[in-house]
Amino acid sequence: MKPRVLVTCPPMLRLFEEFGDDFDAAGLEGCPGDVTQVLSEDELIDLLPGYDGWIIGDDPASERVLDAGGSRLRAAVKWGVGVDNVDFAAFERRGIPITNTPGVFGREVADVAAGYVLGLARSLYRIDREVRAGGWPKPAGVSLWNKRCGIVGFGDIGRETARRCLAFGMEVIAYDPAFVAVPDLEVRAAVWPEAIETLDFLIFTCPLNVHTAGMFNDKIVDRVKRGLFVVNVARGPIIREQALHRGLQSGAIAAAALDVFETEPLPTESPLRTYGDCIFGSHNGSNTVDAVRRVSRTAIKHMAEFLKN
Numbered sequence: 204m205k206p207r208v209l210v211t212c213p214p215m216l217r218l219f220e221e222f223g224d225d226f227d228a229a230g231l232e233g234c235p236g237d238v239t240q241v242l243s244e245d246e247l248i249d250l251l252p253g254y255d256g257w258i259i260g261d262d263p264a265s266e267r268v269l270d271a272g273g274s275r276l277r278a279a280v281k282w283g284v285g286v287d288n289v290d291f292a293a294f295e296r297r298g299i300p301i302t303n304t305p306g307v308f309g310r311e312v313a314d315v316a317a318g319y320v321l322g323l324a325r326s327l328y329r330i331d332r333e334v335r336a337g338g339w340p341k342p343a344g345v346s347l348w349n350k351r352c353g354i355v356g357f358g359d360i361g362r363e364t365a366r367r368c369l370a371f372g373m374e375v376i377a378y379d380p381a382f383v384a385v386p387d388l389e390v391r392a393a394v395w396p397e398a399i400e401t402l403d404f405l406i407f408t409c410p411l412n413v414h415t416a417g418m419f420n421d422k423i424v425d426r427v428k429r430g431l432f433v434v435n436v437a438r439g440p441i442i443r444e445q446a447l448h449r450g451l452q453s454g455a456i457a458a459a460a461l462d463v464f465e466t467e468p469l470p471t472e473s474p475l476r477t478y479g480d481c482i483f484g485s486h487n488g489s490n491t492v493d494a495v496r497r498v499s500r501t502a503i504k505h506m507a508e509f510l511k512n
């Protein structure tokens with residue numbers, strides 16, 4: 204019998220029929236989970252005992268889930284880059300091989316970050332909304348040329364974001380404890396939050412971990428140059444939304460563009476919704492058909508390697 208592989212990441216599930224041949228060629232049976240939702244720990248505990256492999260989405264891949272439901276599991280792959288929802292150590296303790304698919308979304312997420320920078324600087328989304336409603340607004344924007352941008356996390360997404368910002372004529376500073384210069388990118392390394400009071404744009408492209416959770420907080424808001432634009436395409440809890448709200452209220456922050464939030468989907472009662480100059484995404488920064496195909500096939504290959512013995 205072929206090893207059975209549970210897939211619980213919605214982007215891959217939405218194109219699931221496309222991967223039938225890939226699963227067959229890999230000698231695996233691909234089994235779709237629920238395309239509409241992130242599964243809870245209890246739902247995973249009920250589901251997992253039927254599977255040898257798990258391609259994980261944003262579900263809580265926790266110690267409790269493995270303890271109660273992971274007895275048959277022999278391999279796991281986190282679809283995508285972010286691993287903040289996965290307890291890697293818990294898998295390793297049980298001898299279950301696990302990997303993510305690093306380095307796969309740099310261009311796609313950087314395209315969204317760059318789109319946000321343009322959208323914020325020129326109020327593109329507000330103008331669109333108001334024209335549709337019958338208006339003809341003329342907000343004065345800011346030029347990007349010669350503006351200073353800080354990028355937090357100079358990895359795959361951060362470097363591609365820097366490339367785009369440099370193409371707009373911006374000066375780029377990168378905050379990354381493991382900064383490595385890229386020969387064709389003129390980027391200055393800095394230690395967070397050095398020079399924060401000089402920035403016009405601040406973009407988060409780092410992982411969520413104990414060091415980055417809440418790194419954009421009240422103290423940072425009190426230091427920024429008035430009128431800062433903030434972009435987050437990384438993970439929601441890196442920004443304390445209460446601090447961002449305070450900054451938007453006072454004008455310290457001109458506007459923010461967020462693909463990710465502390466709670467997803469963004470709660471209807473979130474005060475952030477009241478700021479018309481802000482731009483909101485739906486944690487969709489990596490979601491292009493091309494990227495989903497590429498990453499899903501990579502995930503299947505990793506799974507086949509793990510399960511071949």
Ligand SMILES: NC(=O)c1ccc[n+]([C@@H]2O[C@H](COP(=O)([O-])OP(=O)(O)OC[C@H]3O[C@@H](n4cnc5c(N)ncnc54)[C@H](O)[C@@H]3O)[C@@H](O)[C@H]2O)c1
Nearest residue numbers: 285356357358359360378379381409410414436437488489
């Ligand atoms: N919006 C989306 O849909 C989307 C898509 C893909 C990834 N992401 C998020 O973006 C993150 C980054 O992805 P990537 O592919 O660039 O990863 P990456 O590993 O290539 O780069 C991350 C960089 O952040 C740096 N970093 C780590 N801790 C830091 C800290 N305390 N301060 C500053 N920098 C720090 C690392 O040294 C590394 O260079 C992922 O972990 C994921 O959470 C979001």
Ligand SMILES: O=C(O)[C@H](O)COP(=O)(O)O
Nearest residue numbers: 260261282283284285489
């Ligand atoms: O971390 C990632 O790679 C992206 O956010 C997309 O993956 P996700 O759907 O698991 O968040």
